[in-house]
Amino acid sequence: MWNIRNSLIFLSPYIRPIPRQVPPGLDSKEGIPLNKGKLYLSETSPVRVVEAYSTQFHKDFSLFLKSRAEEMLPGGRMALSFTGRRDTDHNFEQSRFQYWELLALALMSLASEGLVEEEKIDSFNFPYYAPCPEEVKFVVQTDGSFLIDRLETFEFYCEDRMKTEFGELSSGQRIAKTFRAVVESMLESHFGREIMDVLFRRYGEIMDDHLSRNRARIVVLVVSLIRMG
Numbered sequence: 001m002w003n004i005r006n007s008l009i010f011l012s013p014y015i016r017p018i019p020r021q022v023p024p025g026l027d028s029k030e031g032i033p034l035n036k037g038k039l040y041l042s043e044t045s046p047v048r049v050v051e052a053y054s055t056q057f058h059k060d061f062s063l064f065l066k067s068r069a070e071e072m073l074p075g076g077r078m079a080l081s082f083t084g085r086r087d088t089d090h091n092f093e094q095s096r097f098q099y100w101e102l103l104a105l106a107l108m109s110l111a112s113e114g115l116v117e118e119e120k121i122d123s124f125n126f127p128y129y130a131p132c133p134e135e136v137k138f139v140v141q142t143d144g145s146f147l148i149d150r151l152e153t154f155e156f157y158c159e160d161r162m163k164t165e166f167g168e169l170s171s172g173q174r175i176a177k178t179f180r181a182v183v184e185s186m187l188e189s190h191f192g193r194e195i196m197d198v199l200f201r202r203y204g205e206i207m208d209d210h211l212s213r214n215r216a217r218i219v220v221l222v223v224s225l226i227r228m229g
Contacts, residue, residue: 022125023056033122037108040100040126041090050090057129061139069145074229078146084130084221086153100126102210103179106203107191115195124190126183136223146225156218171216172208176200 026034026049035042035049068078104121111118133151140148169177180200188196 020060020127021056022127023052025052026125035125036122037104037118038101039104039107039121039124040128042101042104053129054135056127057131057135058139061131061136062143065140065143065145069143069227072227074227076227077149078225078227080223080225082131082136082221082223084136084153084219085132086219088132088134098210098214099175099179099207100128102206103183103203106199106206109202109206110195110199115198116191120191124187126186130219131221133221136221140223140225145228147228149224149226151221151223154220154222156220157215170204170208171211172206173204175207175216176204179203 028034034046038045041050041053072078107116107121108118110116111121133153136151137148140146177200180196184196184200187199191199
């Protein structure tokens with residue numbers, strides 16, 4: 001009889017990343033946002049903000065592993081895929097970070113036009129984290145529920161244009177549509193539905209400008225885990 005407890009489970013946290021909540025400690029003691037004008041980590045983010053995101057990932061990923069371990073028998077296998085980064089340092093030249101940076105720029109451009117309050121941008125931080133292989137290994141080994149069978153890193157590059165049934169999309173437009181599908185509900189609840197169309201249109205324009213000088217890259221980590229006995 002088929003049993004999920006000793007079967008292969010494949011999970012891809014692209015749509016709902018492992019961090020389930022914004023990390024605490026992103027405001028000063030006076031309640032002033034430390035990551036002003038940003039939605040995620042950037043090269044201007046204070047060390048305290050970077051450490052808060054890293055700590056939150058470690059907590060949430062460990063909880064995730066414990067929960068999955070309760071559902072599986074020893075020897076059961078699970079494969080996970082993450083958007084992440086290659087290096088232990090936070091290389092903000094990597095495109096995955098720049099996607100969030102450019103979305104923040106789109107919001108700030110709307111703020112300069114009076115379409116959104118800058119304070120709302122300062123108070124919004126996205127519950128996302130791009131781990132490196134060493135961080136994934138550390139959490140898995142510390143938790144002790146699973147053994148890493150294999151861990152691979154891949155890179156994907158965006159194509160210049162894509163044809164759809166609705167016409168041809170530029171890379172910037174395609175990325176904007178993809179991001180909209182993933183993050184719109186959170187952005188809408190914080191900033192309001194009325195700016196969503198103009199926000200993602202602006203984001204696509206900014207992204208196209210960025211891609212005219214840079215190649216878009218996404219780093220993906222794929223890890224195969226075996227439930228320990």
